[in-house]
Each structure stands twice: as structure tokens, then as C-alpha cells.
Amino acid sequence: MKLFFHFAYTNLSNTYLIGPEDNGDAIIIDPGVMDIKLLGIIEGHGYYIRNILLTHAHEGHAMGLKTLLRIYKADIYSGCDKIMGIPAKKIQHGDTLALDNFTVDVIGLPGHTGDSLSYKIKDMVFTGDALGAGTVGPTVHGYAHAMNINSLNERILSLDENLLIFPGHGPPSTVKAEALFNSYLSEDLSNH
Amino acid sequence: MFDLKKCGKKDCNNSVFLDYDYCYLHLTEKEQAFSRLKELLEKENKFISLNLSCGEFSDLDFSEKSFYGCNFSSSKFTNCKFSNSLLRVTFFDFSQFISCNFSHTDMQSCVFAGSVIDSCNFTESDILHGNFNGIRCRNTKFDDSDLYFSHFINATLDNVGFIDCNIKKVMYLKSEMSDVSFKYSNYEDAQF
Numbered sequence: 001m002k003l004f005f006h007f008a009y010t011n012l013s014n015t016y017l018i019g020p021e022d023n024g025d026a027i028i029i030d031p032g033v034m035d036i037k038l039l040g041i042i043e044g045h046g047y048y049i050r051n052i053l054l055t056h057a058h059e060g061h062a063m064g065l066k067t068l069l070r071i072y073k074a075d076i077y078s079g080c081d082k083i084m085g086i087p088a089k090k091i092q093h094g095d096t097l098a099l100d101n102f103t104v105d106v107i108g109l110p111g112h113t114g115d116s117l118s119y120k121i122k123d124m125v126f127t128g129d130a131l132g133a134g135t136v137g138p139t140v141h142g143y144a145h146a147m148n149i150n151s152l153n154e155r156i157l158s159l160d161e162n163l164l165i166f167p168g169h170g171p172p173s174t175v176k177a178e179a180l181f182n183s184y185l186s187e188d189l190s191n192h
Numbered sequence: 193m194f195d196l197k198k199c200g201k202k203d204c205n206n207s208v209f210l211d212y213d214y215c216y217l218h219l220t221e222k223e224q225a226f227s228r229l230k231e232l233l234e235k236e237n238k239f240i241s242l243n244l245s246c247g248e249f250s251d252l253d254f255s256e257k258s259f260y261g262c263n264f265s266s267s268k269f270t271n272c273k274f275s276n277s278l279l280r281v282t283f284f285d286f287s288q289f290i291s292c293n294f295s296h297t298d299m300q301s302c303v304f305a306g307s308v309i310d311s312c313n314f315t316e317s318d319i320l321h322g323n324f325n326g327i328r329c330r331n332t333k334f335d336d337s338d339l340y341f342s343h344f345i346n347a348t349l350d351n352v353g354f355i356d357c358n359i360k361k362v363m364y365l366k367s368e369m370s371d372v373s374f375k376y377s378n379y380e381d382a383q384f
Contacts, residue, residue, distance in 0.1 A: 002193065003193040003261060003281060012341075122193075133323045133343045134325040134345030134363065160196075160205075162207065164283070170341055170363075171321040171342060171343055172301050173305060176286070176306070177325060177326065181346040
């Protein structure tokens with residue numbers, strides 16, 4: 001399996017491409033942009049985008065959808081049934097998807113948005129905006145923040161500490177590094 | 193991307209070393225494995241999904257090589273050279289670096305979280321989307337480097353130079369600093 005990181009400079013978000021060792025069907029997570037560089041990576045490796053996973057329905061993580069769908073006939077998976085007017089297959093916490101020879105475990109992380117999902121594929125967890133390296137995503141109010149922290153503690157920090165974290169913004173991390181150095185995850189939530 | 197295949201020793205949570213069945217600590221043929229690694233470094237210039245976690249490396253030359261999706265987690269590096277290397281989505285978390293040279297490296301999405309970094313040189317490098325959260329770093333220079341979107345959250349920095357660096361979107365939240373210089377750097381674009 002190969003993983004490619006692409007920086008969507010228009011909204012400073014991370015797009016991830018997962019494909020097989022050799023050419024074949026591939027998955028894109030959060031296409032915040034679809035530009036010539038990303039197209040070059042896809043085509044250069046002989047990939048066809050068959051499935052698109054969205055961690056949440058913010059446009060900054062989905063601005064590349066329309067262009068992608070003009071090039072590839074792909075299914076979109078999201079916590080919402082529609083994103084920017086485009087229909088998506090609605091999925092939820094606990095679902096398991098079999099996509100292009102990859103098993104995708106869907107982990108719900110409500111808080112940053114109500115539809116926030118993360119995706120575990122092999123040893124990698126794509127957390128969107130819910131969790132960054134040493135940070136957590138912004139929320140609209142304290143209750144949503146508490147929900148985010150609780151879901152991260154229950155559903156991410158309980159995973160194998162060696163697993164790799166790939167957030168929607170900023171650098172990658174590991175479960176162990178977040179457990180030790182992300183101060184938000186150990187904060188007292190009694191005031192929220 | 194590297195595989196987090198577990199060590200064959202019962203109750204060991206470490207990943208296997210290269211293509212062996214055991215982690216470096218539980219390898220019986222350590223010397224043979226080390227010779228194989230040295231041979232690989234002499235012969236090849238490009239490494240993909242290499243697993244060298246928990247290794248101990250002294251006076252090794254990794255310079256002018258390319259590493260994609262490699263795992264050096266929980267390793268010990270003494271007097272090793274990574275200068276002029278290209279590193280993509282490579283993990284060095286919870287490692288120890290003493291007198292290592294990372295100057296003129298081209299690094300993207302690499303993780304050094306939880307590492308001890310002593311008397312190392314990261315100067316004149318591109319260190320984009322780097323995770324340095326929780327590092328304990330002293331007598332080390334990042335001068336003349338581009339550190340865009342890197343995180344140094346909860347880090348301890350003692351006699352560390354960030355002179356004439358691009359530190360746009362760099363996070364130093366909750367870091368302890370003594371004798372740290374940001375001279376000529378755009379510190380107003382970083383978060384402290």
C-alpha cells in the first residue's frame with residue numbers, strides 16, 4: 001500500500017491518497033483541492049479514484065470534489081448525505097467499508113462538527129479536524145468541545161499506541177504522541 | 193507505507209526490524225542485520241517503507257538518500273548523517289539523536305515527537321509539516337530553515353537556534369524555552 005500526502009494550499013488542509021503498490025483503484029481522503037500536482041500523482045502511479053472519503057462536510061476539505069468527479073466515476077462516503085449539493089453515501093460510527101481491497105473502519109468523532117468521522121485503514125487513522133498533532137479542532141461551543149475531547153479519549157486514545165495519526169491540518173502524529181503531548185486530551189472538562 | 197508488523201516475541205509491542213520476524217531488541221542476529229543495513233545504504237539511494245524501529249545507529253551515513261514512508265521510531269542515533277537527504281512521511285518519534293547532522297534536508301510530514309535531540313544540526317533545511325511535539329532539545333540549530341506548519345508543542349528547548357527561519361504557522365504552544373533565538377525570523381506568524 002502507498003500513501004501520498006498533498007497540501008491543499010487554498011485552504012491549508014491535507015489531502016491523502018491511498019493506493020496499491022502498483023496501478024489500480026485508489027482512495028482519496030478530503031480532497032480540499034484537485035490540482036495538476038495531485039492529478040500528476042494519481043495518473044503517474046496508474047491509479048483510478050474509485051472512492052472518496054470525507055472526514056466532515058466543510059468545504060475546505062471537499063473543494064476538489066467537483067473536479068475529481070469530472071475525471072473519475074467515484075463514490076463519496078461521508079457523515080452527511082450531501083456535500084456541496086453532491087450526493088454522498090451516508091456512513092456512521094462503527095461501519096466497516098471494504099473499498100478497493102482496503103478495509104476502512106469508521107470512527108465517529110462528533111464535536112468539531114456533528115458529522116465528523118475518522119477512518120482507520122491498516123495502521124493509519126485519518127482524523128480530519130477532530131484531532132491534530134497537539135491540537136484539537138475548533139468547536140462552536142463548550143459542549144461540542146467536551147464531546148470532541150470525550151470521543152477522542154474513548155475512541156482514538158484507546159487504539160494501539162503505535163498507530164499513525166494523519167490529521168486534516170498540520171503534521172502527522174501517533175496515538176502515543178497525542179496521549180502524552182496533547183494537553184487538550186487531559187483537560188478538565190467540568191467547566192464546559 | 194511501512195507495516196507495523198509486531199515482533200514475534202510474546203508481549204513485545206515493537207515493530208519488526210527490516211524483514212525479520214523480531215524487533216531489533218529481540219533479534220538474535222543483530223550483527224548480521226546491521227551489516228545488511230549498511231550494505232543497503234551503500235547500494236541503494238531510495239528507500240520505501242523501510243522499518244528500522246528500535247534500532248541503534250552510530251556513525252551511519254544516511255546522507256543524500258531518499259526515504260518515503262519509513263519507520264525509525266524509538267531508535268538511537270549517534271553521530272549519524274542525514275544531510276542532503278529527502279524525507280517524506282517518515283517517523284523518528286521517541287528516538288534519541290546525539291550529534292546528528294540533518295542540514296540541507298528536504299523533509300515533509302516527518303514525526304520527531306517525544307524525541308531527545310542533543311547537539312544536532314538542522315540548518316538550511318526544508319522542514320515542512322514536521323511534528324516536534326514533546327521533544328527535549330538542546331544545543332541544536334534550525335537556523336536558515338523553512339519550518340512552515342511544524343509543531344513544537346509541549347517541547348523543551350534549551351540553547352536552540354531558529355535564526356532567519358520561516359516560522360509561519362509554526363506552533364510553540366506550552367513550550368519551555370531558555371536561550372532560544374528567533375533573530376531575523378517571522379515570529380509574528382508563529383503561535384506561542
